[in-house]
Amino acid sequence: MSINGExxxxxxxxxxxxxxxxxYQTPAQDKLNAKISYLQKxxxxxxxxxDSGLAATNSQKxxxxxxxxxxxNQKTLxxxxxxxxxxxxxxxxxxxxxxxxxxxxxxxxxxxHVSLREEQGRPPLDIDQPELLKTIIEIAMFGGAADSxxxxxxxxxxxxxxxxxTQLQSQGFSIxxxxxxxxxxxxxxxxxxxxxxxxxxxVKLCRAQADARKEHPDGKFCTASIR
Numbered sequence: 692m693s694i695n696g697e698x699x700x701x702x703x704x705x706x707x708x709x710x711x712x713x714x715y716q717t718p719a720q721d722k723l724n725a726k727i728s729y730l731q732k733x734x735x736x737x738x739x740x741x742d743s744g745l746a747a748t749n750s751q752k753x754x755x756x757x758x759x760x761x762x763x764n765q766k767t768l769x770x771x772x773x774x775x776x777x778x779x780x781x782x783x784x785x786x787x788x789x790x791x792x793x794x795x796x797x798x799x800x801x802x803x804h805v806s807l808r809e810e811q812g813r814p815p816l817d818i819d820q821p822e823l824l825k826t827i828i829e830i831a832m833f834g835g836a837a838d839s840x841x842x843x844x845x846x847x848x849x850x851x852x853x854x855x856x857t858q859l860q861s862q863g864f865s866i867x868x869x870x871x872x873x874x875x876x877x878x879x880x881x882x883x884x885x886x887x888x889x890x891x892x893x894v895k896l897c898r899a900q901a902d903a904r905k906e907h908p909d910g911k912f913c914t915a916s917i918r
Contacts (some may be wrong), residue, residue, distance in 0.1 A: 717775070719771050719860060720768060720771055720772060720775075723764055723767060723768040723771065724768065726764055727761060727765060727768065727877060729762050730757055730760055730761045730763060730764065733757055734743065734754065734757040734758065737750060737753050737754045737757060738754060741754065765870070816865075816866055816870065820864055820866075821872070822864070823859075823864055823866065824874060824890070824892045826859065826864065826893050827855070827859070827871075827874055827875070827892050827894060828893075830850070830855060830858050830859070831850065831855070831892075831894040852868065852871065852872055852896060853868070854872055855866045856871045859865075859871060873887055873888050873889075873891075874886070874890065874891055874892060875891060875892065875894050875895060876888065876891055876892075876893065876894060876895040877895060878895075
């Protein structure tokens with residue numbers, strides 16, 4: 692089998708994992724099936740009308756026309772199904788061949804746009820950038836504060852989300868601001884927004900505090916007078 696899209700007589704074994712793939716929509720096949728079903732209903736009505744003697748004189752020609760149209764659509768449907776099977780077989784064989792090549796020469800994975808992951812979809816940033824979570828902890832610990840009760844390994848970062856995102860980008864990490872926040876512990880884990888924080892580090896942003904007010908010179912005198 693060649694990779695350029697042309698099939699050869701060589702058989703390519705299909706792995707058992709491909710049999711468990713989800714069933715996708717087939718609009719072309721569904722359209723032809725619906726058309727064949729509609730024509731078959733018309734054919735039944737035409738035959739019943741001919742047999743009862745209530746149909747027109749040219750009913751036999753109409754029946755032959757419907758039968759020919761049904762046969763043509765069934766032939767087209769068979770061709771579409773076979774074409775889909777051939778395309779699926781080609782994709783599976785091509786994917787297996789490319790993965791075998793990349794396994795021997797991993798440096799070709801980027802040029803061939805091949806991923807060795809079994810899961811479908813876009814890979815998480817933590818896989819492409821394995822040092823991301825470790826770097827977030829290191830940035831948050833610099834100037835951060837420990838858990839107030841010292842019961843967990845939680846780090847309360849004194850930096851803002853923008854500062855944390857800027858430092859990650861300056862170190863060469865490709866991540867969005869919202870993606871940075873999703874790697875931190877949420878304020879409320881039971882909310883819909885909190886459930887999006889799946890792969891996190893023990894870092895939480897500090898809330899803004901308003902307890903650094905200037906002390907009034909008569910504060911102690913007033914407190915002593917009230918007591």
